[in-house]
Amino acid sequence: MFNYLLKSIIPIIAGIVITYGMIRGRKVYEWFIEGAKEGLMVCLSIFPYLLAMIIVIRIFRDSGLLNIINNFLRPITSFIGLPSELVPLVAIKPLSGSGALGVLTDILKQYGPDSHIGLLASVIMGTTETIFYTITVYFGAVKIKKIRHTLLAAVSADVFAIISAIFFVNLFFGKC
Template sequence: MKYVIASIISIIILLIVMYGYIKGVKVYECFVEGAKDGLTICLRIFPYLLAMIMAVTVFREARAMDYFTAIVKPVASLIGLPAEVVPLALIKPLSGSGALGVFTDILTRYGADSQIGRISSVLMGTTETIFYTLTVYFGAVNIKKIRHTLWAAVMADITALIAAVTLVRLMF
């Protein structure tokens, strides 16, 4: 059984190729065509991805997070969000890798079983990198007017933040 689990991806690929062959699909040609499309998409997304990475890097290096954290702390205390989690709540909509770094730091300092660690864990799983997603994907398909998408995404993140605090308090 250990060998089956270790080779599950190879088994899935083999099953897909066999299914395609049975259905009369030219599997190799379809794979090559898909790879070409994937490269084209990568080239279209790259400028937007680079711009977002640069913006997050400038934001982080300018220590702007410290200023935003100080501004948001009073509002966060109203919903019961610990001050230690505020940087994670602020960076997650901008950068998944930046949020992962902040999250790792929180778990290292306070532990995974602390209230701060639990709220951070729920927050990491329930919020999205809004600005990254909007920038990269909307930019890749040339959508200039995002209409209500940004506000809906921000409201969803705020709801997830409040739910994270509430659920952790109720369950633990």
């Protein structure tokens, strides 16, 4: 019974909204069409930014820049306790959630989800943000050109999330 209720919650909410709008004498269908048009216009306005991000991410992965970054950051990552196997995840996550998901999948296939690297990768994946993707899409959609302190705050939050992930995975799970 509960499972059925969970699967039907969205249609129930939609039915309640439509019924309430009809009882109140509102033009529910016209408002729906107007909202759909606005949604389509938002999709069209952010498409160029999405396309640019997809191309940049593809170039980033295919050019081998990920390996260069891994080698360059090795002294820092070893100092904070981040395994070098996770540098590609940390490097790609600010750019693309789907790209990071692909890297995470590769990590979990290679090391296993219950390994130290797998646990740490999972926590990092869940606590960090797709910074550049989010800034590009959302700021671009509303035509904001100067992001001011957004990038610094977002990168600081990601660095803190990564360091916290290392600390808490080591605290609760040790070296698996």
